[in-house]
Amino acid sequence: MSSVQEASTETTEVKEQKEFEGDADEQFGESFGADPTRYTFYRDRKEWADLEPVPQDDGPNPVVKIAYSDKFADVYDYFRALLKKDEKSERALALTADAIELNAANYTVWHYRRVLLQALSKDLREEMKYITNIIEEQPKNYQVWHHRRMVVEWLNDPSEELEFIADILSQDAKNYHAWQHRQWVIQEYKLWDKELEFVETLLEEDVRNNSAWNQRHFVISHTTGFSDPAVVQREIQYCLNQIRKAPHNESAWNYLKGMLQDRGLSSQPGLLEKVLELKETHCSPYLLAFLFDCYEDALEFSSQKENTEQEQKETLKKALEICELLAQEKDTIRKEYWQFLGRSVKNKYGGDGPSVAEEAKPSVPASETS
Amino acid sequence: MGVSISNDHVIGTSAQLKDVIIKPDAPSSLLLDKHADYIAAYGSKKDDYTTTNSGKMDTINVDKAVEFVLSCMNFDGGFGCRPGSESHAGQIYCCTGFLSLTGQLHQLNADLLGWWLCERQLPSGGLNGRPEKLPDVCYSWWVLASLKIIGRIHWIDKAKLRRFILACQDEETGGFADRPGDMVDPFHTLFGVAGLSLLGDEQIKAVNPVLCMPEDVLQRIGLQPDLLS
Numbered sequence: 001m002s003s004v005q006e007a008s009t010e011t012t013e014v015k016e017q018k019e020f021e022g023d024a025d026e027q028f029g030e031s032f033g034a035d036p037t038r039y040t041f042y043r044d045r046k047e048w049a050d051l052e053p054v055p056q057d058d059g060p061n062p063v064v065k066i067a068y069s070d071k072f073a074d075v076y077d078y079f080r081a082l083l084k085k086d087e088k089s090e091r092a093l094a095l096t097a098d099a100i101e102l103n104a105a106n107y108t109v110w111h112y113r114r115v116l117l118q119a120l121s122k123d124l125r126e127e128m129k130y131i132t133n134i135i136e137e138q139p140k141n142y143q144v145w146h147h148r149r150m151v152v153e154w155l156n157d158p159s160e161e162l163e164f165i166a167d168i169l170s171q172d173a174k175n176y177h178a179w180q181h182r183q184w185v186i187q188e189y190k191l192w193d194k195e196l197e198f199v200e201t202l203l204e205e206d207v208r209n210n211s212a213w214n215q216r217h218f219v220i221s222h223t224t225g226f227s228d229p230a231v232v233q234r235e236i237q238y239c240l241n242q243i244r245k246a247p248h249n250e251s252a253w254n255y256l257k258g259m260l261q262d263r264g265l266s267s268q269p270g271l272l273e274k275v276l277e278l279k280e281t282h283c284s285p286y287l288l289a290f291l292f293d294c295y296e297d298a299l300e301f302s303s304q305k306e307n308t309e310q311e312q313k314e315t316l317k318k319a320l321e322i323c324e325l326l327a328q329e330k331d332t333i334r335k336e337y338w339q340f341l342g343r344s345v346k347n348k349y350g351g352d353g354p355s356v357a358e359e360a361k362p363s364v365p366a367s368e369t370s
Numbered sequence: 371m372g373v374s375i376s377n378d379h380v381i382g383t384s385a386q387l388k389d390v391i392i393k394p395d396a397p398s399s400l401l402l403d404k405h406a407d408y409i410a411a412y413g414s415k416k417d418d419y420t421t422t423n424s425g426k427m428d429t430i431n432v433d434k435a436v437e438f439v440l441s442c443m444n445f446d447g448g449f450g451c452r453p454g455s456e457s458h459a460g461q462i463y464c465c466t467g468f469l470s471l472t473g474q475l476h477q478l479n480a481d482l483l484g485w486w487l488c489e490r491q492l493p494s495g496g497l498n499g500r501p502e503k504l505p506d507v508c509y510s511w512w513v514l515a516s517l518k519i520i521g522r523i524h525w526i527d528k529a530k531l532r533r534f535i536l537a538c539q540d541e542e543t544g545g546f547a548d549r550p551g552d553m554v555d556p557f558h559t560l561f562g563v564a565g566l567s568l569l570g571d572e573q574i575k576a577v578n579p580v581l582c583m584p585e586d587v588l589q590r591i592g593l594q595p596d597l598l599s
Contacts, residue, residue, distance in 0.1 A: 064412055174500075174503065176451070176455075176456065176458065179455070179456060180451055180452060180455050183452070183454050183455065184452075187454075208387075208501075208502040209502070210456065210500050210501040210502050210503075211456050211500075214444070214450075214455075214456040214457070217444075217445055218454045222454075248387060249502075250489065250501040250502060251501050251502060254445075254446045254501065255445075257446075258444075258445030258446050259445065261445075332527075333491055333493070333495075333526075333527045333530060334488050334489070334491070334525065334526075334527070335527075336524050336525050336526075337484070337485060337488050337525040340525070
């Protein structure tokens with residue numbers, strides 16, 4: 001809401017009248033008659049008189065009938081009429097814009113609009129401007145993003161996309177639709193080049209942006225991949241640097257674990273030591289969970305490392321201590337999970353290790369009762 | 371600068387974690403009558419309607435659909451909208467529900483997914499939909515139902531979640547909002563009530579986690595989707 005005062009009373013008066021009538025569509029001049037601020041229903045427009053409006057059929061026993069406004073019902077009655085007639089005209093295209101303004105989620109309208117755009121050979125660059133406006137107003141609408149993708153495909157021109165999406169992300173850095181569209185554009189048109197740089201810019205602004213971390217994984221897995229040890233080392237370094245800046249960062253730890261888990265957490269030379277170092281100054285439940293994962297991985301692959309039985313016992317002991325610490329003190333809200341993990345490793349790798357302090361009885365797996 | 375929102379005041383910088391604070395005077399008991407009035411105001415009369423189970427599973431290529439869904443599994447164990455898309459609790463709910471209906475729950479890594487899901491719980495007790503986002507009562511459904519489907523609902527702190535959901539009620543109008551203090555709407559009311567049902571509230575009928583419908587209705591038509599135990 002603007003805190004700026006209206007400059008003239010005339011402007012205020014017009015604005016109030018518009019709000020009373022509902023939106024006045026300045027682009028549709030012929031619908032105004034004498035008073036340019038008054039909205040005319042389609043049923044009252046003489047140039048639409050040839051068309052018989054089709055009311056919505058909710059069936060014989062509608063359960064929760066929506067109370068549409070007069071304006072809404074009128075526009076959609078005429079939309080249904082156009083569909084029934086399969087009319088492909090400029091006036092139909094204009095009406096779809098009205099219908100979209102009233103309900104941008106109606107995918108039937110969007111589909112019909114696409115049919116019209118092609119049938120009338122409309123200027124798709126103009127359509128892109130229209131789409132941009134709608135997305136700026138309603139950035140979380142599914143249909144308009146899909147429509148944009150279709151038009152970009154028809155134009156076979158993604159040249160505006162990365163900048164446009166960056167603009168939307170500057171308003172909401174986690175907009176799921178924006179990220180999805182971005183991934184599509186990049187993958188379809190092979191625009192990988194500057195994306196890692198873009199991700200890093202976003203992470204500079206908010207190191208906890210999970211979408212950006214996801215995008216990092218996306219870019220690397222589709223370009224260099226994670227098999228190259230140099231890449232893995234670089235990424236480990238990057239993660240640890242970000243963690244030093246903001247230790248309580250779920251995304252960074254998830255990324256680190258996700259990247260390494262198939263390769264073996266304990267196979268990374270020096271990583272365990274670095275994490276143990278961080279534990280002293282930058283501890284978090286995520287760090288502890290990661291440590292646990294390292295120990296579990298070490299236990300799993302002990303045969304390859306020729307660990308002694310003593311080393312195995314030590315590792316198991318440390319793993320169980322972490323579960324205890326998390327369950328009892330550091331992450332009590334997820335106590336059930338940490339106790340489950342403790343039991344799992346104990347059952348799998350030890351018999352003689354210390355037990356994790358538990359509730360009176362072990363958790364009952366979820367059944368029909370809760 | 372990242373900004374965290376707590377109820378109606380802004381706290382901190384990007385150094386702060388996103389969560390809400392539940393005020394001491396937030397609703398702490400289930401306001402059933404209020405909600406009944408709120409919901410009833412949306413309809414004119416209660417009409418009976420027949421449920422039909424159209425059993426059209428054979429019209430789609432289930433194997434290909436399962437393959438696609440599994441290809442949406444991410445490095446963190448969650449599912450996104452498309453391969454590569456960020457893991458999101460709403461998507462996960464769709465995927466677990468789908469895998470239940472197609473009898474393919476065994477294809478999941480339930481421990482890994484269960485971990486990702488239980489990490490959605492914040493100190494306020496509420497659940498978010500992805501890391502570093504605010505809690506929202508509708509995730510009390512998407513996340514909770516997913517956990518129930520994969521047999522790990524006990525991995526979240528139920529008492530804390532219940533407290534959060536109850537705090538999302540509006541004592542004057544009835545109904546539930548996305549988080550304490552916000553405006554109510556039918557969408558969040560449904561998921562608040564359904565979430566409480568999954569948590570075992572005895573004043574609410576048992577709800578099926580896959581179809582978000584009362585269990586007794588499904589029993590009547592003989593529909594019992596798979597759940598992991």
